[in-house]
Amino acid sequence: MPSPVLDGMVAYLQREAEIGGYEASAESTTRLEGVYDSIARLVGSKREEIALTENATLAWQRAFYSLRFGPGDRILTTSAEFAANYVAFLQVARRTGARVEVIPDDANQVLDPEALARMIDKRVRLIAITWIPTNGGLVNPAEAVGRIARAHSVPYLLDACQAVGQIPVDVRALGCDMLTATGRKFLRGPRGTGFLYVRDDFLKGIEPAMIDLFGAPWVGPERYELRSDARRFETWEANYAARLGLGIAADYALSIGIERIEQRCRQLANELRAALGAIAGVLLHDLGESPASIVSFTLRSAVAGEVMRSLARQNINVSVSPPTSTPLDAARRGLPDVVRASPHYYNTIEEVHTLAAAVREIAA
Structure with missing residues (x-):
């Protein structure tokens, strides 16, 4: 963890101890809002397309469980998919009758885009892949997958947990509808931080599986309204010191290049x-x-x-x-x-x- 990240978090916690949690967050509103700008610059998105979370798994789950599946729907994924993602696929398949299918690899044991293209039909409801798996240096062709997903209007969820902070990330070039990552790995941020990107046009058609008064204010006796931005996936309570650390880590990486x-x-x-x-x-x-x-x-x-x-x-x-x-x-x-x-x-x-x-x- 870079010294500026640690120093920023410690200074914020010290301020919390001095004046109180609510007061410290109110005093730091501009800096806390700036975290969204930092993450947006890191991945090439708009700030309104970013939600901050407690970790990458939670970000991924909030994205995945916002999607709807039915009997016979197909979820396409990779042979090197992270287990936490795969058990979620299995749970949804068990609940809905959807099917989980693995995209074949090419001769180098990397996801084969041509094989993926051949798998596409009207029953495919999601392409969800891990860009770089946890158990090795394999780099899946995320941009090629994005081109196929866009061509067929198939939702595309990209797990970039091992990629962010290590290689350039441009969500527009990637063509993903949703992307998730952690702060604690190659980005060198604090543990207990992560983020979710949701493309603005895609956001309009999905609703979080669980909502909070922050992401969906209660506006009438029998009515709530989802926020218009990606923060509909957030909750009101958060570790603000860790969030500031995440933003500082993103800025630090960007300053290096x-x-x-x-x-x-x-x-x-x-x-x-x-x-x-x-x-x-x-x-x-x-x-x-x-x-x-x-x-x-x-x-x-x-x-x-x-x-x-x-x-x-x-x-x-x-x-x-x-x-x-x-x-x-x-x-x-x-x-x-x-x-x-x-x-x-x-x-x-x-x-x-x-x-x-x-x-x-x-x-x-």
Whole structure:
């Protein structure tokens, strides 16, 4: 987390302690409203198309459950879909009689747009894909999917949780109707933050599955009115310190330049893959021709959890991505727990080789 993000949050909390929660939020109205502008600049949208949420999963759920499905309707998704998304598909399928279908991959095991185009018919009610999955550097062709969705007027929900803050995001170019992301990953914002983008024209035809007096004011004894903007998906209560941190994180990333961040991340990730690939007993598991800055690997001599703990003792932070996070992909490839390394722009080439050297010692 960048220092300006931490400093901004601490300063706000200090002000809350001094004058009270309501008073602090009222005093910071302009800055809090500015968060919507920051996120809009980050993804290329209008501020009215942004809703702020407590995390990416909640943002995604609010988007997905606002859609209506019936018997025989088809939901098209990816083989590397995040488990939290997929169980929601299954729940809606069980409730409504809709069907969940996986879009085939191409020879590089990336979503195949041509196969998707062949699947489209009048029963397709949603295309919902993960842009970059949690268990590796695969980058699905989100723009190509958007072109197909637009051509057939099929709603398109894009999970950009691992993409925002790592690669450029332009919702107009992507052609998505809804996009969700977190603040805590590559954007380097605080935990407990996320956001939802909803295209303005699409917003007019959907209603949140659950509403709050903030998003849908009660205007008569038997009547409420939805807000005209994406904030209809929000609730009145919020962690304002975290929201300010999210906005500061977005501004910080924009000040560096998302294109520069992407270039640096890919440089570091490619360097790490090359170094790890040269170690006997290390297996790389990333897919695609140009993977992003999530490097997944396993060792023949140690399980992923042991590798993570061994590296942590050397002050090297990695995580473990279990098969339960992406069960379809893990099952088709026979993946166990995998070690996930996510080099970011602030890392150095020397740190990449320090990680590789530590892995070499574990593998020996």
